[in-house]
Amino acid sequence: MPVYCVKLVKTSSPKFMHNATSAGKLPTWSYTYYDEEEPTKKGSFDINMTRNMAGDENKQSKQMNDAAIALVKSKHTGVSVRLVK
Template identity: 45%
Template structure:
């Protein structure tokens, strides 16, 4: 079931000369991992994972400043970490991410469409709605709403019935997606 998840903002790029503090560097890479996971992009995720792994190697070797070999290895790994982060950052900037805003529209209507016609025909009017995330249309779903006796009080006013079922569709989408930003479109 999709939920209203808004993608984290893209982290700042690192300066070309140095890696930021350990905390800031790890935070930046974890944001890239989260963005890749939300987009469902395995290539971006693998690149972010590799960047985090290489950052760990760099930090391990740099911590042992007294040892020449360790310092040399840290100096060799540093440009690789910088390049990996830059590639992961560029790839993350191009990802299609969920926005947390949803649109809902009528997908299908039964015949007859409205309560007063359906009840006299001995049937129930059923409307099928489809919702999708504005930023990532692959995050979507459908649901049915059946017009019940509460529509009888509208006494055959089809505009009021359509408005009421539209409001119910928006409410149902908000309940399913846990998003506050839902719009009914035609």
């Protein structure tokens, strides 16, 4: 089974929801992903944090990373996906 790696490459300012209210815009996180065995199979995407993603910064980070993993799984069926730093 192919293994895809997902990596966070950039975050907008503000980075988290509790700062977004005063800034007037939702945070956006940019990710890249690639196939571990064939690095030429790769892509990138942005995820906008929603107002449903509440809680402390660790919880918001986990929700964004989980959303990134789910997005790659939806694009590439039958693959394993893991987050890398």
